[in-house]
Amino acid sequence: MQKLTPLIEQRADPFIYKHTDGYYYFTASVPEYNRIELRRATTITGLAAAQPVDVWRKPDTGPYSELLWAPEIHFNERAWYVYFAAAPSRDIKDKLFQHRMYAVRNTNANPLEGEWEFMGQVDTGIDTFCLDATTFTHKGQLYYLWAQKDTGIEGNSNLYIAPMKTPWQLDGPPVMLSKPEFDWETRGFWVNEGPSVLKRNGKIFISYSASATDENYAMGLLWADEDANLLDPASWTKMKEPVLQTCYEHGVYGPGHNSFTYGEDGDTVMLVYHARTYTEIVGDPLWNPDRHTYVKPLKWDDQGMPVFGRPSIA
Template structure:
């Protein structure tokens, strides 16, 4: 079993690692400048730290609706092409307590996405013109699904979790279905937040982790799960944990672990990828503190359920 040195990658928040059929690991994350989409690849997870195969796939324009605060890119291979889903805003202005992010995508049809052939695909329209971010996709039984976080005008808080089926990798085929709202105390510290969903298909179930509360030491992860044979667009199919499954490790000084993704190691074992800080004394807004670092750990399974353990 591989022992990983943490942090795996410094100053990379909202980390997403995807292992493709070509044997490479692909990595995207928010950069401290929030001005571009960076992609790197390596033959092993550990080598993502030192690889020379790094590109800036897309830079934000100087002006326009997606010209600032490029957040949480994720790289996916859908329908025979590469896509990076991300959120961006027109400015850094906060209106009614929220930034003005919408969700977008870029694509690349080259077999090797570490090229400059990325094309801007435009906005992913959910039919709800409100703050939204943190999209991810997954496939099941020939259908492509889109999961994300978005503000609802009639629900208190910053964001809720939604799911929809996709017509193609950049368009939704169904209306958004609400899956989760920040209802528990641990989801409401600082801000009422459900965001950063990630999907893992194991043991006959779909497991959906997400992050909750403010992005300081109170940031933590929750869990939803649904049977693989259920209607994934039916909220009743999803069960929600009443307690966080992953949170600050005060003894080891790993603060605010969250915005995770999943991958597998070189032997096929499940890995939890997440960001965290190593201090709590943040000056000003935590959003502008660059020291959320990418961490990684082995995910355990007991009686078919994931056991996240402690942040390390």
């Protein structure tokens, strides 16, 4: 068994997108939480040495002027979009940050060049803490998938889905798919966040992360039949146990906030996630920069379900 080393150090919430132009595009939360950084390469391993480009920086003041978290780059309706969360300040009110979700757009063929246009807040119709947006298209419909606080439900965030009218506007009310309920989802914090979508074997899979961002951080899984109504919570099955969690044996802690991409062969699904290599975090784990980006191939069982294995080995 091969022990993994980080692809890119000090990049949390990693997102890798393989585009039709033959390039892999990478973005992630930077330790300063002050900008959106992109890099690209023709191979996954090439991303490590690729020159980062700062494509958008936070303003000095205003509702999205602090704590830029978990950017994701998507190509929707012939344009590039980066979805991210940001807050008006670094203060915690009522033990919760004040993040909302935003989008920027670039119509240039190469998103590391050209101008990024601020498209505004992606309004879910609920004015509470929200973050970790992703998008996916299924049967011609663009969907938005994210994490948000419901003041009537215990915990910091649940998972929601909604159809999109445009790549920056929703076209229906949020539908809750999952909330923190199991022991492994409620360690330190009650959290469901960081959703990512994978379509294979006649199913739609949603991975997500739960619990505090220290060694308790772990990943869960939802799935639905590809022909089901994705906006019906009853279409989704939730696994009761985590699919990826800390590996104490090999010293890889708190794996999570993943994305999926494809290997150079175009078919192998690659799991992209962050993790730490030690547990002795001084202070709040949020301000610790040592969440590193890892990549490993995903495996599959005889029933067509993904096998995540352990974070420390390929």
